[in-house]
Amino acid sequence: MTVADRPSRDPATAPLLLAARGLKKSYGRALAVAGVDLDIPERAFTTLLGPSGCGKTTILRMIAGFETPDAGSILLDSQSLSGVPPERRPVNTVFQSYALFPHLTVYDNVAFSLRLKGQEPNLDNRVRRALDSVHMGEFGDRLPHQLSGGQQQRVAVARAIIAEPRLLLLDEPLSALDRKMRGHLQIELKDLQRRLGIAFVYVTHDQEEAFALSDIIVVMNKGRIAQKADPLTIYSRPADTFVADFIGGATLVPATVIAAAPGRATVETPLGTIESAAVDGLAVGDKAALVVRPEGIAPAAGGAASLSGEVTHSVFQGERTLVEVVVRDIRLSLASHQPPAVGTSIDLVLIPERLFVTRLAA
Amino acid sequence: MIGRPLFSGFALGRTHLAIPVALVLVLGCIVPLGVLVVFSVFEVDFDAFVLMPALSPRAWSDLFHTWSFWVLIGKAVISGAAAALTTSILGYPIALALASAPLNWKGIGTVVLLTPLYTGEIVRIYAWRIVLGSEGLINTLLLDLHIVASPVKWLLFTPFTTALVLTYNNLPYMVLAIWVSAEMVDKRLIEAARDLGARPLDAFFKVTLPLTTPGLAAGVFAVFALAAGEMLTPSLLGGTSGQTAMAMIDNLFGTAFDWPLASALALALLAALFLTAVALGFCLTRFKGARAVIGRGRA
């Protein structure tokens, strides 16, 4: 009967829920959003990822109706949201600091939106169900300040989903929590989103969180979309050096394109001439970057060594150890099960099928 | 107190900090009240103009048998409550606008708000006569525009005038009190309410109003006391309806030299105002959840 019964489907084939076109917003002379087109499919978990000030929260606020775009349009279910006040948008928000009403009990916070609609015969049922769905059924009588951060976050979610919005907006909802609680709630949120089948738009600056949760990640830089793709693509085929750098864990080696084909390129780098997968649209002579991640490099076996470097750091991470090696003044990382001692020399090979050539970010 | 050494030496503790407060309370409040109580049972020798210690019920009996005193006390309560009501209705939009205004506008707002307080009361009273009088600004305008054929007389020297000017005089206190409270309300709470389906007015009544109740209460108490005790404005602008309990007390202490009766009337007025203030406070805490806000304080 409710959307909760529907199974989550492949987001790529899901119908379009929200379409934003040419969104622009500036505050005084500061450009916050510089022309953004964004499609949000139904039932998908979409994350806007980027550093602070990249415009991700502004986009969220324009969808919620708290900000009016300077230009552009937002369509939800093919209806323009232009001029529609927040209270009439089928969208609810989980705020960064939860914004629970301090004078109302947990129960009254959650019941807030239903009560505004007037007579609701199932009110008590629905409030209890919403509270149960975030494991807060026991806490209805408490006031917000009597709850822990994680509990407040759960109440904020329950309050936002009870009216069954078409779209749930979450503005860095876990940023105020400690690491352990964050991991815990990530799982709960993802689980809840699958069960409800509501489309989530999630704003975060934490790439690990984005990878853990998202069907689609939209990486933003300086008010523009740098890349929009599924997590694997974002990781393995970053659209430019900003994305690669922001996702982290990669060394960006300066490169010059000496041969290019659709989806592939041959580049000249300090590590030698390498052919690998590449972004489209590179031309011979372009300056580019070779993205080298720990899995794109391995200790040389036998005489296959093409590179040699000195071990400068080694970070124990449990099952494996992350080793930093300096090769021709370039710091590379690789994962090793038998880490060499710091200060020793090591022979390495690059694994071209795990490398990627990307363009320099503007 | 548990676990504290019995003798805490000369270290300043919370208890010590309370001493000045207690002194101010005793000297500024309890002692004058006690003096009034004592005077109210004294007798006066109206021939020699001497106050004589006695235990006489005369003043209290006069007080209870004179209906005009009770009319005046009722008037004080009503005019205080009316001013508290009108200033809170007018004060909310102003205070909320100031709370959400940019910083430099807040500065300008403060100046505009406080300017009337720095002009003397008499100056303001005569200025109101110039505005509201038969040949005043408003009537001149109405006559020139042929909206009325003869001056509107009820603008000046009526209870309306008293109510208007008491509202004007006390509005700054109400706005300041609500404003300070509104500054402490997280703007995201209003957004959250809107997001959850509240129209602006719903958001006001369900979120802003309960969360600013402490400020509203401070404003209501201040305005109520100030307006109920106002004497000059009613007597100079209220016309034949301008008699006040305060002026009566002044009259009894001065011209009539009836200190016992003046003391009894002053005590009765105080009691009536105090009871009304308690009732107002009780009503304010009835706002849903207001007690939660007041009770825990806000970080």
Next chain:
Amino acid sequence: MTSAHLNRRQMLGTLAAGAGLTLLGSPNRPAFAAAKELVWATWDSNGHPEYVSPFEAKTGSKVKLSYLSSEDAQFAALKTGSASDWDIVNPSLNGSWRYIKAGVLKSLDLTKLPGTANMYDVFKTTDKVKDDKGATFAIPYLWGLNPIVYRSDKYDVEPTYSTLFDPKYKGQLAMRDYALESISLTALHLGIPRDKAFTLSADELAECKKALIAQKPILRTYWQTIGDLTNLFATGEVTCAFSWRVPYDALKDKMKVAMAKPKAGIMGWCDCFGIPASLADDKLDLAYAFGNYLLGPDYAAAIAEIGNYATSTNVVRDKLTKEKQEAIFIDDLSIMKNFMWPVAPPNYSDWLKVWNEVKAA
């Protein structure tokens, strides 16, 4: 309250008692200096600095003016002893009795006040300034009339007290917020003769109360201070009111105003000077000298010229122009026969009660 306040004189005394410390207390002041300075507590309109400068020049003394805020405040200050630096005080003729009863004034030696010989009879013979035994405690020195002031362009005939009760002039009339005058003029309006207007019976009081309550809707307001009433005339709110002469003097060049002196009886006012019972003997001579000055020609000429008031003596009357005589009501001395000196009625608290019930009605 300043009752605990030591004045300079007391302080000097204290210091003198303290083992020759007098030198410290008055390093550059000769011992008799105290008798060369006089503090006069009076109304600001009675005591402009230029009114007293001839006295200062003649005696080489200094008159310090201490302006009163109300007669009640003056009485209270004398009664509580908080006014111990006052050397000459200013009781009203009608209020003198309470100062006398309360014992705050010195009995006066009339032989030291030769100026009293020039007083008009009505002031010379009044016994309001005497106690039961006939001793005099205050001397009338300045007087005037409280007329009806009205806009002569709005009234065809000179108003009487009954005009103040005439619904024809609804919204243009004002009464003083003062029980004594308002009730007694109502008595005159109701036909009670002027020698009975301050000794009303309970029934008469009730009649007055009824008339005053009926009058309320036709009044524009009750006036509080004379500045208040002047403003009411100036702004056109009021065209006729029981008044003092001040609005007439202030506005006669700006609008058509006139003063009416009703035949039923003219309320007069009269200020007296008196000497506080606590005055030190070394100051007495200067105080008496000042009393004679107030009864003499210099003060009378100055205050007639600037303030439009007449003193209680005839010393300058014949030297004034006819216009000035008229302005200060001494052109036709028969007016003295129409005077009503307001007296506090024996049942004054009943009057106050009536007045407050009128206002609360």
